[in-house]
Amino acid sequence: MSEVELLQGLSGEEIAEIEAEITHLPDRESAAIDALMIVQKHRGWVSDTSLQAIARLLGMSADALDSIATFYNLIFRQPVGRHVVMVCDSVSCYVMGADGLGKAIQEHLGIAFGETTDDDRFTLLPIVCLGACDKAPTMMIDDELIENVAAERLGEIFGRFE
Secondary structure, three states: OHHHHHHOOOOOOOHHHHHHHHHHOOOOHHHHHHHHHHHHHHHHOHHHHHHHHHHHHHHOOOOHHHHHHHHOOOOOOOOOOOOEEEOOHHEEEHOOOHHHHHHHHHHHHHHOOEEOOOOOOOOEEEEEOOHHHHHHEEEEEEOEEEEOOOOHHHHHHHHHOO
């Protein structure tokens, strides 16, 4: 396979970052999650074309890499909005009102879980646990954890994200 075929689907910058990660690991396949996250950082999600290119670069099958990508709920295999909203639906959050909060968020954004707003601003996803059970209910927008979320605060919370 030519270098051009190998590189098709990845930018030079993505390849350089992936190769840099590989130097810290025992073998190329060990960089699978890092490589997926690098591509997602640059593109917002991991397309089939990118996944196949990553698999070629790492010397593994696309099916094996896809199993890793679909196992981790923070690897997006479909396009997402500029901001990803993850609402915790663990037992602690559920007991503290996450079900009602989820409904309020869906109403506020005008979308259901798994959907993106028409302006591509927000994608709404459930997540099993955000690890802040003592501050339930919680949600995360991009990398910001928001604790003790109340429906009355949604306008202010979402207003901070352009």
